[in-house]
Amino acid sequence: GAVVSQHPSRVICKSGTSVKIECRSLDFQATTMFWYRQFPKQSLMLMATSNEGSKATYEQGVEKDKFLINHASLTLSTLTVTSAHPEDSSFYICSARVGTDLNQPQHFGDGTRLSIL
Amino acid sequence: AQSVAQPEDQVNVAEGNPLTVKCTYSVSGNPYLFWYVQYPNRGLQFLLKYITGDNLVKGSYGFEAEFNKSQTSFHLKKPSALVSDSALYFCAVRDDMNNRKLIWGLGTSLAVNP
Numbered sequence: 001g002a003v004v005s006q007h008p009s010r011v012i013c014k015s016g017t018s019v020k021i022e023c024r025s026l027d028f029q030a031t032t033m034f035w036y037r038q039f040p041k042q043s044l045m046l047m048a049t050s051n052e053g054s055k056a057t058y059e060q061g062v063e064k065d066k067f068l069i070n071h072a073s074l075t076l077s078t079l080t081v082t083s084a085h086p087e088d089s090s091f092y093i094c095s096a097r098v099g100t101d102l103n104q105p106q107h108f109g110d111g112t113r114l115s116i117l
Numbered sequence: 118a119q120s121v122a123q124p125e126d127q128v129n130v131a132e133g134n135p136l137t138v139k140c141t142y143s144v145s146g147n148p149y150l151f152w153y154v155q156y157p158n159r160g161l162q163f164l165l166k167y168i169t170g171d172n173l174v175k176g177s178y179g180f181e182a183e184f185n186k187s188q189t190s191f192h193l194k195k196p197s198a199l200v201s202d203s204a205l206y207f208c209a210v211r212d213d214m215n216n217r218k219l220i221w222g223l224g225t226s227l228a229v230n231p
Contacts, residue, residue: 006160034218043207043223044161093160102211103149103168106219108160 001027004096006109014117015086021079021112023094029074030096034106035067038091050077084116119144121210123222130198131230138193138225140208147213150191152182155205155224164206167191178202198229 003026011019023033033050048058048069056069066088068080077096081088091113095106120143130136142148149168153161165176172184182193193206208222 004160041224041226044221046218046221049218091158095160103166105151105153105163105166106161107163108153110160111158113158 002098002107003027004030004094004107004109006094006112008112009110010113010115012115012117013084016083017116019081019084019114021081021092021094021114023077023079023096023109025075025096025107028096028098030077030098031074031100033071033077033094033096035069035077035079036093036095038093038111044093047079081114084114086116089114089116119210119212119220121208121220121222123206123208123225125225126223127226127228129228129230132200133197136195136198136202136227136229138206138208138227140191140193140222141189142191142208142210143189144210144212145214148184148189148191149211149213150182150184151209151211151219152176152180152191152193153207153209154178155207157204161207164193198227200229200231203227203229 005024007022035047036044047062048056050056050069050071052071071077091111093111095108097104122141151166152164155161165174167174167184175181180195205224207224209219
């Protein structure tokens, strides 16, 4: 149980393109989803917390207009990297938590490797 | 301020030997501690957590961790390592005074040699 599906797994596109990444909870409802960015050999950097039906909470230093997050249903959150540039190339990972208990573990998607040429 | 330290970037161990991946933390309130594992090009998988109760926590794949309040540590252990345990391990902490998000360690790469 508690499966999170992330799509696509890999994207290669030209600079200036906008890229949408989907994160779905397949067998549970996720009130809260998280978006992370991971650089090679580095830890996870939380970008934003996505709450169903409300605006996402962005971490300091993350551009809201650059990384658009939509959490329109209890099973789907999307991250759109707008007008992507080579410096946006990274591994993006989403996660979701079952229920509202903050001590429940997060369940992660398999990540999206974004490469901007 | 909350923080998590994983003092070793890399741990090497021979298959069949016990393994330990270290984690220390600093929080204001009571700590809630988690271990996750990440295989190459994959997301993270939850291994175990400490919330309250017994200091020795048992988790997935034969892993366990011991919460030590006096040393503010939560080291991950396994009695007998497998080659398939080779992966990146992350420790994370949340405290009950700042409960919005997890604070993540930088990760420890575990290599189990046959």
